[in-house]
Amino acid sequence: MKTSEKSPHYPLGFRRSLAPLVSAIALQSACGTSPGSDQGSVGGAAPSAGGTTPTAGGSGGMLASGGTPSGGVGGSSQSGGASAGGSLSSGGALSGGSGGVASGGSEGSVGGAGTGGSVASTCVPDGKAHNPLVTQIFTADPNAIVYGDRIYVYTSHDEDNQEGFDMVDYHAFSSDDMVNWQDHGVLIHANQLSWAQNLYAPGACSKNGKYYIYIPNSGSAIGVGVSDDPGGPFEDPLGRALITPSFPNANVPWLFDPACFIDDDGQAYLYFGGGNSGANARAVRLNDDMVSIKDSSATTIPTTAFFEASFMHKREGKYYFSYSSDFSNGHGAALEYLMSDSPMSGFEYKGAFVPNAQINNGNNNHGSIIEFQGKSYVFYHNRKLEQELGVDKVNNRSVALQELTYKADGTINTVTMSQDDHTVSQLKCLDGFLEVQAERLAEEQGIEVEGKAGETIRIAQISNNDWVAYSQVDFHDGATKLVAKVASSSAGGTIDIVVDGCIGGAAGTSIGTCAVVSTGGAQQFAELQCPIESTAGGHDLCLRFGDSPSFQLDSWHLE
Numbered sequence: 001m002k003t004s005e006k007s008p009h010y011p012l013g014f015r016r017s018l019a020p021l022v023s024a025i026a027l028q029s030a031c032g033t034s035p036g037s038d039q040g041s042v043g044g045a046a047p048s049a050g051g052t053t054p055t056a057g058g059s060g061g062m063l064a065s066g067g068t069p070s071g072g073v074g075g076s077s078q079s080g081g082a083s084a085g086g087s088l089s090s091g092g093a094l095s096g097g098s099g100g101v102a103s104g105g106s107e108g109s110v111g112g113a114g115t116g117g118s119v120a121s122t123c124v125p126d127g128k129a130h131n132p133l134v135t136q137i138f139t140a141d142p143n144a145i146v147y148g149d150r151i152y153v154y155t156s157h158d159e160d161n162q163e164g165f166d167m168v169d170y171h172a173f174s175s176d177d178m179v180n181w182q183d184h185g186v187l188i189h190a191n192q193l194s195w196a197q198n199l200y201a202p203g204a205c206s207k208n209g210k211y212y213i214y215i216p217n218s219g220s221a222i223g224v225g226v227s228d229d230p231g232g233p234f235e236d237p238l239g240r241a242l243i244t245p246s247f248p249n250a251n252v253p254w255l256f257d258p259a260c261f262i263d264d265d266g267q268a269y270l271y272f273g274g275g276n277s278g279a280n281a282r283a284v285r286l287n288d289d290m291v292s293i294k295d296s297s298a299t300t301i302p303t304t305a306f307f308e309a310s311f312m313h314k315r316e317g318k319y320y321f322s323y324s325s326d327f328s329n330g331h332g333a334a335l336e337y338l339m340s341d342s343p344m345s346g347f348e349y350k351g352a353f354v355p356n357a358q359i360n361n362g363n364n365n366h367g368s369i370i371e372f373q374g375k376s377y378v379f380y381h382n383r384k385l386e387q388e389l390g391v392d393k394v395n396n397r398s399v400a401l402q403e404l405t406y407k408a409d410g411t412i413n414t415v416t417m418s419q420d421d422h423t424v425s426q427l428k429c430l431d432g433f434l435e436v437q438a439e440r441l442a443e444e445q446g447i448e449v450e451g452k453a454g455e456t457i458r459i460a461q462i463s464n465n466d467w468v469a470y471s472q473v474d475f476h477d478g479a480t481k482l483v484a485k486v487a488s489s490s491a492g493g494t495i496d497i498v499v500d501g502c503i504g505g506a507a508g509t510s511i512g513t514c515a516v517v518s519t520g521g522a523q524q525f526a527e528l529q530c531p532i533e534s535t536a537g538g539h540d541l542c543l544r545f546g547d548s549p550s551f552q553l554d555s556w557h558l559e
Contacts, residue, residue: 232453493549
């Protein structure tokens with residue numbers, strides 16, 4: 001989505017025709033420092049990919065749909081392939097042949113050290129997550145899951161201008177600090193699935209070193225995608241749906257909204273179903289291959305006012321089955337839940353834990369609950385972004401995040417949907433001396449994130465006064481240069497490097513400006529060497545674009 005000058009904080013793709021995909025080419029810059037101030041505003045969020053198959057959790061921990069015990073050990077993943085170009089310094093030529101790796105580390109590698117390496121940090125963050133989390137696209141139906149030391153949120157994608165619920169692809173956003181969220185691009189598209197036309201709310205989990213998403217075709221069937229990386233890309237291993245209405249006891253009005261859960265003993269479950277009325281919540285056990293069903297028929301989960309949006313998590317030996325209620329009196333599409341000592345039976349209704357609100361236009365919802373680094377969080381969607389854009393629709397939704405707490409008896413304290421622009425606290429600073437994917441956003445204005453998972457995901461469709469911002473970047477004991485990987489087919493544009501600006505509308509201070517010129521080759525990314533005034537400690541970092549920018553941005557690091 002793109003922004004307008006009248007709504008500087010948020011994208012407005014439905015008000016402006018999307019430009020054609022800009023070709024990725026490598027670019028160089030003449031750089032200089034220029035003190036001054038800059039103005040900013042608000043936008044989306046996301047950090048780089050990471051995590052491998054989780055280790056088993058100990059007793060007393062929490063398991064969410066997806067079955068990853070909090071505290072598991074995770075490795076790294078990538079958002080793109082190696083840069084095709086060499087390094088460019090101010091006033092110089094490319095120093096390296098085609099295919100040379102830029103000095104900031106491998107393109108897309110999470111945690112790849114930039115030149116200068118990483119030093120011990122004393123940075124204490126004071127950032128907060130933007131509400132909603134993502135503003136470059138509309139996102140809905142969040143299925144959050146902890147993979148190692150990162151949270152991944154798998155979402156459906158509400159298209160700009162859609163009149164119905166016409167979602168056709170999935171996206172994922174991941175973070176290790178709750179504030180900077182990496183956009184992993186398009187994970188899978190309906191045009192890759194012979195049996196599906198529209199992709200409704202996904203479910204996710206991991207087992208045996210593989211990552212799975214469960215894919216509903218509107219409300220008519222559920223299939224599965226698999227990947228070696230939590231950030232995708234995902235492929236269809238079956239070439240057909242996994243569950244159809246012909247499966248015994250699965251013929252519910254809406255065969256959709258799958259939620260995958262893996263218990264402490266390794267048994268995987270899939271919860272699904274929906275409908276305007278009746279007992280429409282279902283569960284089945286999956287085989288160890290995660291792409292076939294162990295049970296001969298689905299089990300009905302008795303519920304109260306069940307409508308859609310199944311989710312399962314486990315905490316201190318108790319199973320929590322949560323869902324979106326119907327619109328009947330006393331429910332009103334709230335997030336409600338049941339508790340049990342068993343994953344498929346014995347549930348007791350406990351009521352609503354996220355009542356509906358005006359910030360959601362009183363309409364449908366979809367939630368998920370995780371535990372991460374000692375705190376619990378609930379993800380859901382609201383209509384805050386569309387309200388601020390002046391859009392009168394029910395189908396342009398946005399993912400939100402808040403903390404969640406429990407009473408001593410294990411029941412959930414009520415969470416009131418926040419209308420604030422910022423919600424949960426940042427857990428750690430973002431190390432600027434490591435390679436940072438440009439799409440690892442805290443907030444943004446105007447830009448688009450383009451690319452498919454497994455390819456180079458980048459900031460694109462950049463216009464004058466667009467910007468990207470990163471919360472609480474650690475400059476350690478001093479940085480004097482920002483190195484950006486950029487691509488351009490022609491000279492043009494500048495990057496103004498601003499500290500403590502843009503986020504929340506802060507003005508900030510410019511510490512350097514880079515003028516971008518062409519490297520003369522399509523699909524060639526090169527390093528842009530940008531001297532900055534010596535800066536130390538923790539700061540919000542904003543990259544503001546100007547002078548008719550004609551480039552794309554892949555990643556950056558400090559030196």
